[in-house]
Amino acid sequence: MLKKNQNLKEEYLKEELKLPLSLKIDRFFSKSIYRKSLDTIVIIFFILVIIGPIINIFATILLNIPSINKDVFNNSLLGNLQWLNILSALGYSFSIASIAVGIDIIIAFPISIILTRYNFRGKKILDALVDLPMAVPTSALGFSIMLFWGIFGINPGFTLILLGHIVFTFPYIVRNMKIVLEKTATLYEDAARTLGAPGITVFRTITVPLMKEGLIAGAVLAFTRSLGETGATIILSGLVETAPILIVGFRRQLELPSASLLAGILIAVSILLLFSIKFLTRKVGIPVKSVWPRIERFLSKKNLRYLRDALTLGILFVVILIPAFYILAEIIGEDFIGEVFLGQDYKWVFIYTSFVYSIEIGALAVFVNIIFGIPFAFIITNRNWGKFITFLDTILDIPIAIPSAALGFATFLFWGPVGLGLFQSGFFMILFVHIAFTFPYMVRPIISVLESSNRGVEEAARTLGASNMTVFRKITLPNIKQGIIAGCIMTFTRSLGETGATIVVMGGIRTIPVLIVDFVEANAYASGIFASVIVIIFSAFLIFALRAVKKKGG
């Protein structure tokens, strides 16, 4: 029988000779050995670039306990001052993140309902405006917020950091709530209303439980973003030091043991947070049992509803949208031509080169992440490696969860002169960090289109005679195109907006968000405003491009 089988294979090989070259190449690379090699390479990449630095930093801490002890806990000059600094920074970071997320959730509930369940003119514009702070570099946002609240006499410090964090984490929460609301039909809500439940009761007992997962996902993302934010915080912090700011400070003063310890703590806490929340999502319930018909019916009255909606929109504009984009108005009052273009120090040259660096790094990060991200998404969705896939799927989110300054510092320790010694601070190191923290932003959308796309067509193509690679090229790729483009735009905007990770590894190079921070610190406000406005406009384009892609994808 084996011999017959051999004959059959030879027959097919003969048939293969007349195939066009592209199909021949596809058939060649469809062999399982190539698939396995690619899988291996991708997983090695994942471990080296993303997991390696994290493991390395824990190892470094363990190996350097004596020097950490000497520097942080029993310093000959400062005693345990560094440790007290670390504790206070962690305290600030966690309280700011918790309060900001709490306030965001309160505003986001009505806003997400307005954006999904209502129809009114200008809804699309409002929707885009709400998304926009996510795409703009946080240092530009922070600068704008500082200028706006400065009018009212609020100076850099705890309150201003909080106001800033509310702004840039808000879109993450609204977005996730909206996704869930759009997915769930209004059918359940209609059913509840026909059963006599007033609007508020329906919202509380039907809509909110449906939104639970979106709410938690958004809150986690917002919390971790707040915890790890650097760019805006540097501008808004004044004398207050949050954890990422302290890492940047340690790194600037080359206090590596202290920086390692703080980065390690932040990474460990964030990972714990990520895992516990993944676990808790399933357990947490929302109380729906009690109903207060009279009160809720009263609150559901039309007039009160209008009042509520007006109040929500008012808060949205005053607290989030106007502070975020106030800087666009500032440009009118500033003599930026004099400072940027005619000044002795050629600030426009700095702005131009930083902008080019930012775009180069963003583009390269996108390129590398496409190459490794697509196969990685395939591994997560296609391979039946059991628990290992669940493991990969969970640790994929680690770069999103941990503060980027900490990841940046970990990467510096791993690849830099202290660790493997392969790279010096500078362009390539920045690129490495950016690849690492944007990787999930590339992979997640691809996984989600792969999971929602119909895999049956791939089997259909194979029964029609297409080899694995041909199926990928001709069937799968066109079907997941939207996810890939969405991933690219997300990757690019995140790379463009990143400050914390860049500062830690940049050496002499400045990207545009870092340059804005530098300008603000040097009191070169006009240049800072000019750079911010350019980058806001650029980001707005990206957001509109992302929306166009999403819309096309239905």
Added chain:
Amino acid sequence: MPTIELVNVTKTFNEGKVLAVDNISVRIEHGEYVFLIGPTGCGKTTTLRMIAGLEEPTKGKVLIDGKDVKGIPPEDRDMGFIFQHFEIFDHLTVWENVTFGLEMRGYDDDHIVKEAEKALKTVDLLQYADEYPSIFGNPGLQKLGIARAIATGAKILIMDEPLGSLDPKVSKVFRHELRNLVKDLGLTAIHVTHNQEESMAIADKIIIMRGGKLLQMGSPYELYENPNNIFVANFLGETNFLQGFVLKLFENEDMKINIRLGGPELNIYNFGKKFSLNDNIIIAFRYEDVYLFPEDYNFKSSQYDWSKMQLFVAILEVSRFVGATKRFYLLLDNGDKFVSVKPGNFEESFTSGQKLVIGIHQDDIHVFKAPKDILYELSLS
């Protein structure tokens, strides 16, 4: 000439935890239109996927034209596959869908154009060649699915619930078109469905599967008239099942036994099966094989030979008119119930509560030993 043979094929999933197909051996001849039927989860689709190369058997062999196809991927098996959910490439036009398989085989352009046109003409879609499939409803999509599968010139056609996503009226017309197409092209076809009526209407041969096992294989007529177990009897057509026990064995005529139901005694053939006294048994008879007579019916006046007719008394609970047929729900002394179906124009009108004489021909009664798990045998899943 394509023949398909499965030799002791077994398929397990999840490291042997799930047994999908359990030691099946089947041979399908060239040009046969074979149905693979059974309840959801019986392993029929898995069997099909192993033939197509989308799954590899855990044990056993799949032979195509007598050759073992182990390790040959689906793209090299040269079969047409029609899917329940069509799996049309919606990013490609109708034309590109149909030419896809031809392109994969590296044919020259003339051949591709000729074959694709022929396939599209067969299903009446040629005028839509430049459109995208999104213009079609389900019937149009499935026509395109068929055109795409036959365009390659593959001589084996595999269909997984091809009519399952069409609405019942459309699918009734469609199934005859499908059979004509298969016969005109001289294809060897395997068609999976859970719809027994569909298979009875158009199959050359039916294979019934349940729980991964092959229960019975044969022509629709053979399976309907001589089901070899309770499930098959129940699955094909509408069947009454009554419990009873063996009352008397006719020593010299080993083809005949006497059984007792709740009330009546019947003499029936045992179809070569061995029974002993007091064995618990199940008898099965089709709804349409139950004759009804008024209590005072004079059997002697009729010309018909009643000797083989088993007669007993039952009470009519209720009758229902369902368009083409009338259904009579009947009750025995012990509370057992059964059903008789008559054509819609059946003239006798009986009233609820009336005593009736029931007649069933000996040959129409199938007898089975009572299984251990009677509920499992009688469930259709």
